[in-house]
Amino acid sequence: MYAVIRTGGKQYRVAPGDVLKIEKTEAGEDSTVEFSDVLAVSGEAGSVTQPEAAMVIGTVLGEGRGSKVLVFHYKRKKQYKKLQGHRQAYTEVRINEIQVDGATYGAAR
DSSP: OEEEEEETTEEEEEOTTOEEEEEOOSOOTTOEEEEOOEEEEESSTTOOBOOSSEEEEEEEEEEEEOOOEEEEEEETTTTEEEEEEEOOEEEEEEEEEEEETTEEEEOOO
16 A cells, blocks of 8 residues: 655655655654645555545654755866755654545554
C-alpha cells in the first residue's frame, strides 16, 4: 500500500511507516501533519487509482538543515569570483496511516 502526495512543491511516494524529509513546515515536534493533496493510491501491485477522498497522516519527528551546497560563480580573465553557500531547511515526518475512501491503512508495529 502506498500513496503519492504533493507538499512543498514536490511529490513523494509514501507508505505507512516511511520517514521522509519534506520542505519545512510550521508544525512543531511530535505534532500531527495531514496531507490532503493525494494524487494517487495503490492498494495492490500493478494498480494505481486516483481517489475521491484520501488523506495521509504523519507525525513530525524533528526539524533540521540539509548538507551545504556551494554555488561558485566565475568569469575568466575578469578577476570575478563569488562563492555562496546554502543549507535547505527540512522537516522530518513519519507516515502513520493512509486513509482512502473510508478505509485506513496503518503502519505495522
